[in-house]
Amino acid sequence: MPIFGLFSPLELVLIIVGGIITLWAQLRVKSTFAKYNNVRARNGITGAQVARDILRTNHVDDVDVEETGGSLTDHYDPKAKKLRLSTDIFRSSSVAALGVAAHEAGHALQHHAGYAPLHVRNGIYPVANLGSQIAFPLFIGGFFFRSGFMMDIGIWLFLGAVIFQLITLPVEFNASSRAVVLLESHGYLERDEIGGAKKVLNAAALTYVAATAVAIMHLIRLLILRGSSDD
Secondary structure, eight states, X not given: OXXXXXXXXXHHHHHHHHHHHHHHHHHHHHHHHHHHTTSBOTTOOOHHHHHHHHHHHTTOOSOEEEEESSSSOOEEETTTTEEEEEHHHHSOOBHHHHHHHHHHHHHHHHHHHTOHHHHHHHHHHHHHHHHHHHHHHHHHHHHHTTOHHHHXXXXXXXXXXXXXXXXXXXXXXXXXXXXHHHHHHTTSSOHHHXXXXXXXXXXXXXXXXXXXXXXXXXXXXXXXXXXXXXX
């Protein structure tokens, strides 16, 4: 059994590549958002107004749009039926703000329409969240105590977190597609402004792709360690 902490070449590659992917995705979304957050939409409406208008015109009357703290903390809460926009999005009339607001409104429309992947994701979230928190401690404990059972449970729990990440991808891409259509068809952004909103949403989507890729790499690493424990 190899000494824990001494990584094989493959493990080192997975760790380094995962770190690079994560850092690149974070820098990409921050730089793209910063660029288009300085480009004001010609119609002058704010992210909050766009989100509320999208909900109203699509007959979603039971979701409130609220301002929340932080930066890029925007999200839709399906349990509370709250669409929460950070101040940078809620009060801004930038191309980036309108894109993000429309994207989050897209999640509310998914919920209202019974979009299946969203409901599956919401349903497995508690288990996946718990699994992501305890999978590694459980696996490491099993590795040190040479308990194959503990390591296997840790792997299965982390597999649930990976599945959650995979299901998240179509949910996010669909919300972005809805956002682009709504921004253009409802005239929130003009044709030459849509490109900027697309770039912001595509950059944001990369963070989910990166998170999924890194989760898969971690799963592979756990499987490698599990195999080495039997040697």
